Amino acid sequence: xxxxxxxxxxxxxxxxxxxxxxxxxxxxxxxxxxxxxxxxxxxxxxxxxxxxxxxxxxxxxxxxxxxxxxxxxxxxxxxxxxxxxxxxxxxxxxxxxxxxxxxxxxxxxxxxxxxxxxxxxxxxxxxxxxxxxxxxxxxxxxxxxxxxxxxxxxxxxxxxxxxxxxxxxxxxxxxxxxxxxxxxxxxxxxxxxxxxxxxxxxxxxxxxxxxxxxxxxxxxxxxxxxxxxxxxxxxxxxxxxxxxxxxxxxxxxxxxxxxxxxxxxxxxxxxxxxxxxxxxxxxxxxxxxxxxxxxxxxxxxxxxxxxxxxxxxxxxxxxxxxxxxxxxxxxxxxxxxxxxxxxxxxxxxxxxxxxxxxxxxxxxxxxxxxxxxxx
Numbered sequence: 001x002x003x004x005x006x007x008x009x010x011x012x013x014x015x016x017x018x019x020x021x022x023x024x025x026x027x028x029x030x031x032x033x034x035x036x037x038x039x040x041x042x043x044x045x046x047x048x049x050x051x052x053x054x055x056x057x058x059x060x061x062x063x064x065x066x067x068x069x070x071x072x073x074x075x076x077x078x079x080x081x082x083x084x085x086x087x088x089x090x091x092x093x094x095x096x097x098x099x100x101x102x103x104x105x106x107x108x109x110x111x112x113x114x115x116x117x118x119x120x121x122x123x124x125x126x127x128x129x130x131x132x133x134x135x136x137x138x139x140x141x142x143x144x145x146x147x148x149x150x151x152x153x154x155x156x157x158x159x160x161x162x163x164x165x166x167x168x169x170x171x172x173x174x175x176x177x178x179x180x181x182x183x184x185x186x187x188x189x190x191x192x193x194x195x196x197x198x199x200x201x202x203x204x205x206x207x208x209x210x211x212x213x214x215x216x217x218x219x220x221x222x223x224x225x226x227x228x229x230x231x232x233x234x235x236x237x238x239x240x241x242x243x244x245x246x247x248x249x250x251x252x253x254x255x256x257x258x259x260x261x262x263x264x265x266x267x268x269x270x271x272x273x274x275x276x277x278x279x280x281x282x283x284x285x286x287x288x289x290x291x292x293x294x295x296x297x298x299x300x301x302x303x304x305x306x307x308x309x310x311x312x313x314x315x316x317x318x319x320x321x322x323x324x325x326x327x328x329x330x331x332x333x334x335x336x337x338x339x340x341x342x343x344x345x346x347x348x349x350x351x352x353x354x355x356x357x358x359x360x361x362x363x364x365x366x367x368x369x370x371x372x373x374x375x
Contacts, residue, residue: 003317004365006271008294009151009179009352010319014245015204021248022206025241033238034229043240050247057250058196059187060213066230067243070210071178071199072102073223075145077212077234078174078195079106081220082143083115086172090140091115096128096157097337098150103176104333107145116140125287126155126338134165143172148191149180152321152334152350153286154295156184163192172218178202178210182253183261183292194218200242204355205249209242260355265293267353267362272296274366280373283344285321285335294354297321299340300347300373308349308372315368321348 025046031039033047051062058065068074083093095107097119107117120132128146137144144166149156159175166173174195177186182203188196196213200206214220214233226235253260275282275298282298300308305320312318321332331345340348351365 003315004361005317006351006365007317007319008354011201012204014206015252017252018205018245018248022241022245025244046240046244047238050243053247053251054211057254058213059189064214064216066212066233068210068212069208071197074197074210074212075102075176076106077223078197081223082172083110084221085219086142090142092138092140094118094136094144096120096146098122098126098334099147100151100176103145122337124339126150126153127287128157130158130161130165133162137169141171145174148175148177149292151179152332153297154292155287156290159191167192188213200246203249203253206242206245209239209246261293264353267357268294268296270362271351275369278370278373294352296351299344301344303347303373305347305349311372312368316365319350
């Protein structure tokens with residue numbers, strides 16, 4: 001029997017509707033969207049449709065979207081593109097202590113390029129205080145990048161409040177929404193963002209495809225130079241097959257969001273109640289309410305997460321909040337930033353449900369987790 005899959009924040013399976021939409025572009029419609037003949041026209045129309053589908057989910061214009069290879073490229077494009085386009089105005093960038101490496105590593109790179117990075121803290125639930133962002137702003141600030149929802153603990157950040165602060169100061173505002181798109185509303189005007197990153201494989205689309213929303217009028221350096229595809233912002237022949245998949249995934253996400261969110265939350269709560277029944281009461285990480293509907297991060301005191309997952313690997317697929325190295329065990333920078341004590345953080349597992357997760361799977365997972373914790 002396959003393990004119960006509870007690692008949907010790492011990646012999701014491709015929705016059958018998405019696979020069906022993609023198949024003709026794998027088997028039949030192989031044209032280059034830049035070609036003028038009917039083969040190219042068919043591919044070009046598919047790209048246009050997908051752009052419209054994504055725009056409808058985000059509440060933006062199709063022309064404000066650029067296709068990328070995924071969330072990491074979108075984040076690199078957003079931060080490097082804005083930094084280099086605006087460096088004559090200043091070289092100060094603000095981000096948070098709980099960002100994904102696809103943001104933190106870009107900030108480290110830009111720091112080596114002469115930019116100054118301010119990392120604002122989070123509280124014990126993983127939330128950024130918008131006032132901290134406001135206090136960090138200086139005349140040289142050109143960019144703020146705060147994730148919409150945390151990939152490890154699920155905490156949802158007050159992006160709309162931060163957006164108002166950034167807009168008041170005339171500062172470009174980016175959010176990494178890879179974990180939130182498709183699970184909770186991500187309308188760009190409601191969030192008040194100028195740049196937003198998304199990744200296909202986080203919302204039941206294929207891997208290797210993503211998009212970056214760029215609000216009209218936002219200055220951004222071209223990321224990949226070449227023949228001028230994607231409005232001259234990102235050159236290279238479009239990945240039509242996966243663009244079709246991303247567009248379809250976004251249409252499905254918008255259509256079924258309320259239903260899917262309700263089911264995922266119900267299964268997450270069932271899971272949480274179950275693991276609380278064991279002799280070792282786990283500590284909940286993240287905000288108890290402002291949290292993604294599918295995400296449960298718990299720490300078992302006195303248990304090492306790597307050993308726990310090793311015992312579970314044939315029964316439950318999940319992620320750890322700490323990593324074993326040859327001479328040490330390191331805890332997640334996110335948990336560290338939240339002030340989770342090391343002895344608790346070492347026993348952290350992230351369990352994330354999906355839109356097809358059922359009660360029987362949850363009950364099997366709970367039984368396996370409780371047995372492994374006891375061992």
